[in-house]
Amino acid sequence: MKDFICSRIKKIKPSGIRRLFDIANEIPDVISLGVGEPDFDTPWHVREEGIYALQKGRTFYTSNSGLPELREEICKNVKRKYGLYYDSNNEAVVTIGGSEAIDIALRALIDPGDEIVYPEPCFVSYQPCILLSDGVPVPIELNAETEFRLTPEKLERAITEKTKALLISYPSNPTGAIMEREDLEKIAEVVRRHDIMVISDEIYSELSYKGPHVSIANMPGMQERTILINGFSKAYAMTGWRLGYALAPAHIMEYMLKIHQFAIMSAPTVSQYAAVSALRDGDKDIEVMKESYDQRRRFLMEAFREMGLPCFEPYGAFYVFPDISEFGMSSEEFCTALLKAENVAVVPGSAFGECGDRHVRISYAYSIDTLKEAMKRLGRFVQELRERPRQ
Amino acid sequence: MESEIRKKIIGIIERDARLNAGEIAAMLGLDAEETASEIRAMEKEGIICGYHAFVNWDKTDDDKISALIELKVTPQRGNGFDRIAEKIYQYPEVESLYLMSGGYDFTVILKRATMKEIAAFVSSKLAVIDEVQSTATHIVLVRYKDHGTSFIEPRRDMRMVVTP
Numbered sequence A: 001m002k003d004f005i006c007s008r009i010k011k012i013k014p015s016g017i018r019r020l021f022d023i024a025n026e027i028p029d030v031i032s033l034g035v036g037e038p039d040f041d042t043p044w045h046v047r048e049e050g051i052y053a054l055q056k057g058r059t060f061y062t063s064n065s066g067l068p069e070l071r072e073e074i075c076k077n078v079k080r081k082y083g084l085y086y087d088s089n090n091e092a093v094v095t096i097g098g099s100e101a102i103d104i105a106l107r108a109l110i111d112p113g114d115e116i117v118y119p120e121p122c123f124v125s126y127q128p129c130i131l132l133s134d135g136v137p138v139p140i141e142l143n144a145e146t147e148f149r150l151t152p153e154k155l156e157r158a159i160t161e162k163t164k165a166l167l168i169s170y171p172s173n174p175t176g177a178i179m180e181r182e183d184l185e186k187i188a189e190v191v192r193r194h195d196i197m198v199i200s201d202e203i204y205s206e207l208s209y210k211g212p213h214v215s216i217a218n219m220p221g222m223q224e225r226t227i228l229i230n231g232f233s234k235a236y237a238m239t240g241w242r243l244g245y246a247l248a249p250a251h252i253m254e255y256m257l258k259i260h261q262f263a264i265m266s267a268p269t270v271s272q273y274a275a276v277s278a279l280r281d282g283d284k285d286i287e288v289m290k291e292s293y294d295q296r297r298r299f300l301m302e303a304f305r306e307m308g309l310p311c312f313e314p315y316g317a318f319y320v321f322p323d324i325s326e327f328g329m330s331s332e333e334f335c336t337a338l339l340k341a342e343n344v345a346v347v348p349g350s351a352f353g354e355c356g357d358r359h360v361r362i363s364y365a366y367s368i369d370t371l372k373e374a375m376k377r378l379g380r381f382v383q384e385l386r387e388r389p390r391q
Numbered sequence B: 001m002e003s004e005i006r007k008k009i010i011g012i013i014e015r016d017a018r019l020n021a022g023e024i025a026a027m028l029g030l031d032a033e034e035t036a037s038e039i040r041a042m043e044k045e046g047i048i049c050g051y052h053a054f055v056n057w058d059k060t061d062d063d064k065i066s067a068l069i070e071l072k073v074t075p076q077r078g079n080g081f082d083r084i085a086e087k088i089y090q091y092p093e094v095e096s097l098y099l100m101s102g103g104y105d106f107t108v109i110l111k112r113a114t115m116k117e118i119a120a121f122v123s124s125k126l127a128v129i130d131e132v133q134s135t136a137t138h139i140v141l142v143r144y145k146d147h148g149t150s151f152i153e154p155r156r157d158m159r160m161v162v163t164p
C-alpha cells in the first residue's frame, strides 16, 4: 500500500513531552512536577451547574459562536478585568479550550508562506499549528537575561515583509515570565509600525503575582489588530471541560467563526453552562487558588536559592524555569537522570524550543507537601552531580 | 488578630501544622526569624492553642462513637452562661463546648466513647447540673467531612504524570 499520509504532518516533530511521559509513566510512585494543569478541583458551584445542565437535558448544540449568555459573561468579564470592550454578538467565539482558539486564529490569518513570529521557549502547540496552516514559524529566542520578556529589538530583528503576525503568551508557559505595561507598550509600537497582527494567548492571565495582568490589546491602537485568547482551564481549574474563547474585531472574528463552524460546530454544551457560573461567581475561587500558587512559587524560589540553582523570579502561571546549564547536560539528559535517580519528573526546557535547553520546567500545581519532598530529592540530586568528577 | 502577617501565618499553619517557621517564611516571602517570633508570640497569647494530628477513627478498628448534646439551661444571675460552661467543660469527657444562638443554649461534643459511657456521662454528670433544664443527645452516624477534609474519598491526583 502506498503512504497516504501528507508531508505537512510528517514534518512536525513528535512532542518532547511525550518521550518523558513514556518513561515517567513506567515508574511507580513517581513524584511528578510535570503537569501543566491546576491541582485544584473545579469549584463545586461550577460542577453543580454542569450537573444541573445534564439533569435538565441541556445536551444539544449551542449556536456556533457559543451560548449567548456565556458570550455576554465573557465580554463583561474582560471589560471588568482588563477594561476591554467587545461585542458579544459578533466579536466573541467560545472554543474547545484555548487550544482551538489558537488554531483557528492562525488558520484565519495565514496564507501559505506567511511568517508568524513568536517568542521561544513557548507552549508546545504554536509551531505545529503554524505548520499545519502552511505558515512559516519564526521563533524569537529569549533567555533569562531579559527574564524571558520579549524586547522590541528582538522583535524588530525577526520581522520581515512576510511577517503576518506576532504570537505571544504572557504569563508564559513554560517560563512563568510576565510582560508589564512598559514592556507591552514598546512591543505594540513595533507591531503598529510594521502593520502586523497580534495573537495574544492570555490563558494564564488570572495567575499573575506582581500586580494585575495587562493585555496587549489594551495598548493604544492595538485592539483592532489583536486576537485575544483566553479560557477556563487554568483560571478555574477546568482543563477537562475543554472550554476557551477568542475575542477579535468583527471583521476578523467573522472568518475565525467560519472555521470553527465547519470544523467544530460548537463547544461542549454542558461545559458552557458550567462556565457561566465560573464567570459569575468564580472570583473568590480564583483568589484562593492564586494565593496558594503564590506561596508555592515563593517556596520553590527559596528552595532553589538554598541549593544554589540559578532561577530568575517568575511572576506568572504556575511554572518556574531554573537554569541547569552548570551540569553540562542537555535538559533531556538532566530530566532523565533525575527521574532515574530520584523518581522526580520535571519537563526538559527543550520541549518548548531549542533555546530552552539550559532549563527545566518545574510546575508548582502541587501541594506544598509534594513540593517539599521533591525539592529534597532535587537538592540531593544536584549535590551529587556537583560532587561527581567531571568526565 | 492584629496584623496581615499573622493572618497569613495562621492561614498556613491551620492547614498544615508540620510546616516549620522557615518554610512558612519562604511561602510568604517573610524573614524566617520574624516569622518564628510571631509564631511564638501567638502561642503565648493563646491564639495558636495547639498542634494536633487529625484522625479518621472510622478507618481504625476502634468502635467508639461520637455524641453531640444540645443543652438548655437557666442562666445564672451575675455571670450568665460562663459559670455553667465551666461546670461542663472541666469534664475531660467534653471535647468541645459552644454557646449557641437559637433554640437551645449549649452544644456539647463528647470525646469518642462507648454508648454506655456516653449514657452514664449524660445522666449522671450533665443532667444533674442544677441549671440544666433539658438535654438532647445525638449520635454521629457517619462523618463525611471534618476540619475541611472529606472523609469519604481521600483526594487522589487523577492527572496524567506529564502534560504540556
Ligand SMILES: Cc1ncc(COP(=O)(O)O)c(C=O)c1O
Pocket: A036, A096, A097, A098, A099, A100, A123, A169, A172, A173, A201, A203, A230, A231, A232, A233, A239, A242, A243, A244, B164
Ligand atoms: C500557553 C498555553 N496556551 C494554551 C493552552 C491550552 O489550554 P486549553 O486548551 O486547555 O484552554 C495551554 C495549556 O497548557 C497553555 O499552557
